[in-house]
Amino acid sequence: MTDWMPGNRFHLLENGEEFFPRVFECIAQAEREVLIETFILFEDKVGLRLHEVLVAAARRGVQVDLTIDGWGSPNLSDEFLGSLTAAGVRVHVFDPGPRSLRLRVFKILRRMHRKIVVIDGKLAFVGGINYSADHLADYGPEAKQDYSVEIHGPIVAAIHRFTHTALVQGLRHQRRRRWWRWRKHLRVEPDQLPHAGDAQAMFVVRDNVEHKDDIERHYRTVIRSARRRVVIANAYFFPGYRLVRELRLAARRGVQVQLILQGQPDMAIVKTAASTLYHHLLKAGVRVFEYCDRPLHGKVALVDDEWSTVGSSNLDPLSLALNLEANVFIRDRAFNAELDARLQRLVRDSCREIERETLGKVRGLDLVRSYIAFHVMRKFANWAEWLPRHAPLLKTQLDVRLATAAAKDHPLDEVAQ
Structure with missing residues (x-):
């Protein structure tokens, strides 16, 4: 476990009615960087609104990284993903791979279930809300009851560092050094963030290596x-x-x-x-x-x-x-x-x-x-502990599109465009 970090402020957000407008507003105001991890992203009215604000942020020069789980977000269209990458959004898919049950049966058991947003290294959101319309009351009887928090203060630096590290560890080895080189100017340390409140905080994760319990x-x-x-x-x-x-x-x-x-x-x-x-x-x-x-x-x-x-x-x-x-x-x-x-x-x-x-x-x-x-x-x-463990793998959406094109005998240069 890490140590308690003082000087933070938390704002509770209940359900999509409170969470989505606030997150989208903060993304629209981002100046340098947006980092998002989510288990589920659906191409519904919530997903389309997220798509809109991420594209707008990327087009004005903000560095945007969106990580989705390949199992939790399986049905996003080529148009949806392609327009994100065309605008400059880096879309990363956790553990993508063949859909056959034989090859994926054990991968289903170990998913990227986190829901994190970090904006400009100064503001973060952590909670249980995915980007889907079933977190809104007007979805009907199946609408979900859920919570997230908006976070200000030094603990944001720890969340920011973790999210960057997760990206680096998931990327192919040859990209890692280049990643840190061009991301170095975005790093934020806790002492660089002013105290925002009186709350002590600890950011705790679960993984399958060092933080299993x-x-x-x-x-x-x-x-x-x-x-x-x-x-x-x-x-x-x-x-x-x-x-x-x-x-x-x-x-x-x-x-x-x-x-x-x-x-x-x-x-x-x-x-x-x-x-x-x-x-x-x-x-x-x-x-x-x-x-x-x-x-x-x-x-x-x-x-x-x-x-x-x-x-x-x-x-x-x-x-x-x-x-x-x-x-x-x-x-x-x-x-x-x-x-x-x-x-x-x-x-x-x-x-x-x-x-x-x-x-x-x-x-x-x-x-x-x-x-x-x-x-x-x-x-x-x-x-x-005896179940097969795979090292978390992230593929950019361009990698996925290239692989798909190869499988369909499409010219790779057409997809790369």
Whole structure:
């Protein structure tokens, strides 16, 4: 884990209605550089608006790098991507490759799931919101409930440095030295950014090499130190055994532990997996609420009156043991209070509490299922180590277009134009 960094300010952004206008406004004001990482980019009204502001930024001389996940953003048209690259946007695709199941089956399990924006090395956004219309309320019953944060202060330099490093590590070896040479003038150090507020912050990532359990470990540490309350709102909840144990121990020592989980999930298996833990959690005194208005996509939490987190990491096996994730951890009473007010509004207006009495006794196949699920959860992180790991690879969109043209026997010089 890194050290806490003082002097930061955070602004909570709830759902696409707050997030998209602010991000697009900041991109429109960028002077030097825009860096974006996202799992999902769809060619809908949100994706088209992002496309518009990125093209405009690139055309006025801003250096723009957009990294998307090849699995999460699979259906972008040639026209959409081609007009980005024609304007000067560098589009990077995480782990592109053949679509055959035989070649991609293990790649599906390890995805670039981060959602990060850094503008001019001075302003950042981190959270769980993708660039798709299903993060807007007018999408309908399937619109997602989610969160991000706007960040000012020295911690932005750490996020900026990380995002650059991820690009360098993902590019082909022969490009790396050239990349650092022409990007050197854009580097920002923490002491170059003025203090913007009173919040201490830590930027924590999960990868498959050096930081395999950093996010989960920080969760466990802060839950272990909780004295009054723990509130977790998480879309996909099926954490490791040790994290569940810390939640149960906290509840047993008198801490008020609230879990806000999906009641109207976007995938049925999500609720099935989480519900296998309900008896185990409720018995210890943990209170479980299901959000029922629409699918919950958030990944936020708070502990006592100061600590909070917002990010891309779910508390499930994919996020905790396989995917590439990024969270910010925050020590700030004002932000903690704001996040708590938003979450308690969900509990009050849109959730139903799960009661032990309504669950009934666990018998027969349900007992077997619960037993298997619990012990799979205990061992999953160890088993994940045996799954094939690939070094993160980024291809620029021009590389992808050249490869596609070669496969179709198109002249390469036509595509390069």
